[in-house]
Amino acid sequence: MAFATELGRAGAILWKDLTAERRTKANFNSVVAMAGLILLFFGFALGPDAKGLRSAAAGVLWLTVLFSGVLAFNRSYQLELDGNALEQLLLYPGERWTLFAGKLAANLLFVFLVEVVTIPLAGIFYHVAVPALWGQVLGVLFLGTVGFVTLGTVYAAMASRSRAREVLLPLLLFPMLVPVLIAATEATGALLIDDPMGNAGSWIRLLATFDVIFVVASFWVFPAVIEG
Amino acid sequence: MRPANESSSAVALIGVAQRFGHRWAIRGVSLDVSAGEVVAIVGHNGSGKSTLLRIVATALRPTRGSAHVLGLDVTRDAARLRERVALLTHDVALYGDLTAEENLRFAARMLGQRPSRVQLEAVLDQVGLRAVADERARTFSSGMQRRLSIARIFLRTPDVLLLDEPFNSLDADGVALVSDLVRQTRARGATVLLVAHDLQRGAIAADRVVAMAEGRFVEDAAGATAPVLGEPVPESPDVLV
Amino acid sequence: MSSVTMPESRPDRGAAAAAEPIARPKVPWWLVGLAFGTLVSGQVVGFLTSEPDRDMGHLQKIMYVHVPAAWASFIAFFIVFWASVTVLWKRNERADLLNAAAAEAGAVLTGLTLVLGSIWGRPTWGVWWTWDARLTSTAVLFLVFVGFLALRALTDDPERRARWSAAVGILGALNVPIVYMSVKWWRTLHQLQSSPSTVDADYVLGLRWNAFAFAFALAAFVTIRYRTALFALAADRRAEARALAGGSTDAR
Amino acid sequence: MPVDGRVTGEWPYVIASYVVTWVVFAAYAFHTWRAWSEAARSADRPEP
Numbered sequence: 001m002a003f004a005t006e007l008g009r010a011g012a013i014l015w016k017d018l019t020a021e022r023r024t025k026a027n028f029n030s031v032v033a034m035a036g037l038i039l040l041f042f043g044f045a046l047g048p049d050a051k052g053l054r055s056a057a058a059g060v061l062w063l064t065v066l067f068s069g070v071l072a073f074n075r076s077y078q079l080e081l082d083g084n085a086l087e088q089l090l091l092y093p094g095e096r097w098t099l100f101a102g103k104l105a106a107n108l109l110f111v112f113l114v115e116v117v118t119i120p121l122a123g124i125f126y127h128v129a130v131p132a133l134w135g136q137v138l139g140v141l142f143l144g145t146v147g148f149v150t151l152g153t154v155y156a157a158m159a160s161r162s163r164a165r166e167v168l169l170p171l172l173l174f175p176m177l178v179p180v181l182i183a184a185t186e187a188t189g190a191l192l193i194d195d196p197m198g199n200a201g202s203w204i205r206l207l208a209t210f211d212v213i214f215v216v217a218s219f220w221v222f223p224a225v226i227e228g
Numbered sequence: 229m230r231p232a233n234e235s236s237s238a239v240a241l242i243g244v245a246q247r248f249g250h251r252w253a254i255r256g257v258s259l260d261v262s263a264g265e266v267v268a269i270v271g272h273n274g275s276g277k278s279t280l281l282r283i284v285a286t287a288l289r290p291t292r293g294s295a296h297v298l299g300l301d302v303t304r305d306a307a308r309l310r311e312r313v314a315l316l317t318h319d320v321a322l323y324g325d326l327t328a329e330e331n332l333r334f335a336a337r338m339l340g341q342r343p344s345r346v347q348l349e350a351v352l353d354q355v356g357l358r359a360v361a362d363e364r365a366r367t368f369s370s371g372m373q374r375r376l377s378i379a380r381i382f383l384r385t386p387d388v389l390l391l392d393e394p395f396n397s398l399d400a401d402g403v404a405l406v407s408d409l410v411r412q413t414r415a416r417g418a419t420v421l422l423v424a425h426d427l428q429r430g431a432i433a434a435d436r437v438v439a440m441a442e443g444r445f446v447e448d449a450a451g452a453t454a455p456v457l458g459e460p461v462p463e464s465p466d467v468l469v
Numbered sequence: 470m471s472s473v474t475m476p477e478s479r480p481d482r483g484a485a486a487a488a489e490p491i492a493r494p495k496v497p498w499w500l501v502g503l504a505f506g507t508l509v510s511g512q513v514v515g516f517l518t519s520e521p522d523r524d525m526g527h528l529q530k531i532m533y534v535h536v537p538a539a540w541a542s543f544i545a546f547f548i549v550f551w552a553s554v555t556v557l558w559k560r561n562e563r564a565d566l567l568n569a570a571a572a573e574a575g576a577v578l579t580g581l582t583l584v585l586g587s588i589w590g591r592p593t594w595g596v597w598w599t600w601d602a603r604l605t606s607t608a609v610l611f612l613v614f615v616g617f618l619a620l621r622a623l624t625d626d627p628e629r630r631a632r633w634s635a636a637v638g639i640l641g642a643l644n645v646p647i648v649y650m651s652v653k654w655w656r657t658l659h660q661l662q663s664s665p666s667t668v669d670a671d672y673v674l675g676l677r678w679n680a681f682a683f684a685f686a687l688a689a690f691v692t693i694r695y696r697t698a699l700f701a702l703a704a705d706r707r708a709e710a711r712a713l714a715g716g717s718t719d720a721r
Numbered sequence: 722m723p724v725d726g727r728v729t730g731e732w733p734y735v736i737a738s739y740v741v742t743w744v745v746f747a748a749y750a751f752h753t754w755r756a757w758s759e760a761a762r763s764a765d766r767p768e769p
């Protein structure tokens with residue numbers, strides 16, 4: 001019962017963030033535009049050779065997701081900082097982890113929606129057909145995004161309230177994402193060519209391990225991060 | 229002066245000090261408020277009165293001293309206190325892209341309630357915003373935004389009600405709304421602490437007026453005219469501020 | 470008129486604390502001496518006991534500073550992790566000072582490890598940088614330390630700074646083994662040359678000696694930085710006592 | 722690069738690595754000393 005009430009609070013935050021975003025779409029449109037730009041520019045940097053583009057596609061896709069997604073996290077807290085809604089948020093009864101659960105769910109959904117647009121675009125630009133193992137590719141996308149968004153949600157809670165927040169968030173976040181970037185890129189790259197060496201499995205396990213560790217740790221540290 | 233008895237006092241502060249970086253917003257204050265009392269804290273900007281309220285509301289951990297509300301420690305028992313204490317924050321704390329109804333619905337859900345549209349409209353009606361229930365809070369005047377933030381208080385029946393500058397940008401009707409709220413809260417035996425730099429004449433019947441300056445109390449006018457305000461003689465037994 | 474309490478002074482310990490002199494921090498000279506002595510002697514021993522390596526020749530001698538620096542930075546990260554957990558668990562402000570001291574020393578040591586690895590890599594592999602698992606994960610470690618210190622520098626409120634850097638410290642420390650594993654697998658799959666990891670028995674004495682020397686140096690630096698911070702905290706407390714000594718008022 | 726399986730011309734790199742180590746230690750020791758003396762000075766300073 002009590003747990004259901006707490007989940008209800010997380011649901012309220014998710015609903016509130018998505019409603020606000022649905023109204024303006026300002027965040028979504030700019031992040032998707034940024035993702036498109038990054039995809040295009042990597043294409044220019046890599047050259048028009050179709051074979052080279054195809055082999056670079058997995059890495060480019062993940063970098064695009066990371067670089068464009070990171071723009072969203074600070075904004076998700078900007079909503080709370082305008083009019084000092086955060087103080088009110090912290091004064092509601094209930095557990096603080098629900099705030100994290102709500103923010104995490106909202107950010108996850110947001111980044112998934114960005115990916116829905118970005119991934120087909122990457123497929124077109126980089127000449128990648130729908131792979132035979134598309135189910136596993138989706139699994140990698142899910143696991144990689146969960147790891148990325150979990151840490152992004154924690155670090156943005158700090159960065160958005162500090163000076164120089166635009167610089168601080170990537171500075172804190174990106175070094176932490178090295179395992180996500182490597183594992184997700186390797187797994188995606190392998191799966192796009194039907195995983196001939198059977199490597200994807202161990203990378204997926206690494207991603208899953210990363211996710212479990214950091215989801216648990218983030219729920220633990222977040223109450224200390226968000227207060228005051 | 230009487231010793232702070234934590235169990236019988238609604239609010240008991242002893243030697244509370246609050247520091248922000250190198251600045252001391254509160255430099256050691258002690259306050260004892262009985263249950264059912266209405267206490268007004270007045271003072272200029274930066275005198276520390278809002279900070280004091282935020283400590284009582286568990287929004288800040290006091291740097292020094294002890295603070296108990298309803299017998300509970302504001303630092304240790306903060307989670308339990310939040311169920312029984314409500315703060316009308318200085319900022320309106322609204323989401324501009326949500327409608328009035330949605331802002332209120334969000335607050336209700338954060339309080340663990342599942343209100344129907346009709347219930348929410350009834351509350352909006354109380355603060356005079358029913359007509360604009362489906363308009364975005366961003367389009368509201370500051371007075372309307374203030375009313376909407378007051379509507380959140382109407383969702384609850386707190387044992388301690390904290391009001392930070394409740395009259396800000398309110399018209400005469402709005403001021404009457406707040407004074408009604410205070411009267412009703414007092415009538416059901418709950419405690420009210422309110423903070424204002426400019427108390428509107430006759431708006432609040434306070435049992436006590438406390439003045440703050442530079443992080444300390446400078447006056448404590450219990451049942452008497454508060455000299456700092458230069459207000460006329462009150463009607464017994466309350467202080468009309 | 471009933472009781473109007475006017476400002477009164479509270480003759481509490483604050484007034485006494487305001488006048489009290491603060492004890493100067495003691496520099497642990499024995500530790501500084503030990504660190505310096507073992508560093509110098511360790512390097513002499515290293516040079517005397519190590520014949521040129523079959524493949525690397527005299528380059529092997531870089532191992533006596535490179536590897537201990539890496540090990541010492543790992544110790545620093547353990548301290549950061551432990552101090553961070555203590556900060557969040559006990560809300561202990563002294564643990565935060567230790568956290569800052571260890572992170573700063575750790576950043577210096579990881580930075581040194583990177584530069585030394587680069588100097589070693591140039592004649593060995595012909596490049597200044599290689600995507601070796603250890604070098605790469607040390608670089609990530611360095612960046613985590615840098616982020617930690619940047620966050621501290623950009624956060625003013627000491628209480629908030631303590632909580633935030635503890636969160637970054639815990640998450641960063643948890644990530645170290647995962648980063649190392651991921652980089653190692655990544656490299657193995659790419660079939661590049663591996664780093665010289667087997668240590669010949671001739672080099673063990675010099676390596677151990679230098680490892681202790683770097684650990685002592687780390688201990689000396691962290692101790693002095695920590696005591697400096699404690700000292701600053703005591704001075705701050707005195708200033709606080711002065712600020713509050715003007716007396717508090719009661720309204721009861 | 723290895724010639725006959727053995728690296729040559731290695732001394733400059735060995736010397737450089739030890740010089741770098743001592744320079745870094747000296748610089749950090751200086752930084753530590755300066756922070757210490759600054760804290761000591763501010764503690765001695767009377768409050769305004």
